[in-house]
Amino acid sequence: MADYTPLVQIFRDKIKTYQENGKKIFASSSFQSHSLPMLHLISQIDASIPVYFLNTGYHFAETLAFKEEVARQFGLQLQEAASPIPKIAQRDANGLLFFAKDPDYCCYLNKTLPMEPMLAAYDVWISGVRRDQNANRSRFEYEMPGKYGTLRFHPMLEWTNAMIARYLKDHQLPQHPLEGKGYLSVGCEPCTQSVAQMNAQNEREGRWAGLKKTECGLHTDLVAQ
Numbered sequence: 001m002a003d004y005t006p007l008v009q010i011f012r013d014k015i016k017t018y019q020e021n022g023k024k025i026f027a028s029s030s031f032q033s034h035s036l037p038m039l040h041l042i043s044q045i046d047a048s049i050p051v052y053f054l055n056t057g058y059h060f061a062e063t064l065a066f067k068e069e070v071a072r073q074f075g076l077q078l079q080e081a082a083s084p085i086p087k088i089a090q091r092d093a094n095g096l097l098f099f100a101k102d103p104d105y106c107c108y109l110n111k112t113l114p115m116e117p118m119l120a121a122y123d124v125w126i127s128g129v130r131r132d133q134n135a136n137r138s139r140f141e142y143e144m145p146g147k148y149g150t151l152r153f154h155p156m157l158e159w160t161n162a163m164i165a166r167y168l169k170d171h172q173l174p175q176h177p178l179e180g181k182g183y184l185s186v187g188c189e190p191c192t193q194s195v196a197q198m199n200a201q202n203e204r205e206g207r208w209a210g211l212k213k214t215e216c217g218l219h220t221d222l223v224a225q
């Protein structure tokens with residue numbers, strides 16, 4: 001089933017309700033191919049909603065260029081956030097950057113920590129997580145309480161890969177330049193492998209390959225317990 005139309009209407013209706021109730025809204029995105037339906041819909045519903053990119057300093061050059069091109073093409077209000085901790089202070093006793101020995105702490109410093117000011121400043125956080133991405137996200141709801149009183153809104157939760165592909169085709173949206181090389185989920189360069197080269201099945205198996213880690217913390221630590 002690739003008809004995404006009813007899910008688009010839910011997205012529109014929710015944004016309208018938040019705005020009628022005076023809620024301050026922001027979105028975050030990692031600017032991958034499968035992020036584009038949500039970003040395109042934001043540009044159609046209200047292009048003034050700020051879209052934050054968490055710049056860890058470890059992204060592929062292709063992602064940084066793609067982000068700029070998509071934001072320009074869609075007319076998005078692109079914002080960037082980065083860790084308040086300089087990279088020189090993100091090393092262990094042997095001088096190794098934390099992603100090599102303690103990726104959870106590296107993700108905390110470069111993803112979770114920079115997101116906290118937005119959670120304090122806004123009422124609603126639009127995040128493009130999907131239920132079929134992993135076990136953690138399969139338990140999510142459309143709306144969930146986030147940390148610091150923020151409401152998490154997950155408009156893409158029920159979207160399937162078929163719906164994403166259909167939307168991209170229907171609207172002739174561009175493709176992340178690494179997707180053609182088998183990078184179906186693109187995060188930071190040190191922690192991302194090509195799913196095609198791994199012969200993996202799930203798009204997220206290329207993230208933190210070989211580790212039990214499946215999330216960076218945005219969708220675990222920043223969910224209110």
Ligand code: SF4
Pocket residue numbers: 056058098099102103104106107108110111187188189190191216
């Ligand atoms: Fe660090 Fe890797 Fe997490 Fe990026 S994905 S913040 S490099 S541990």
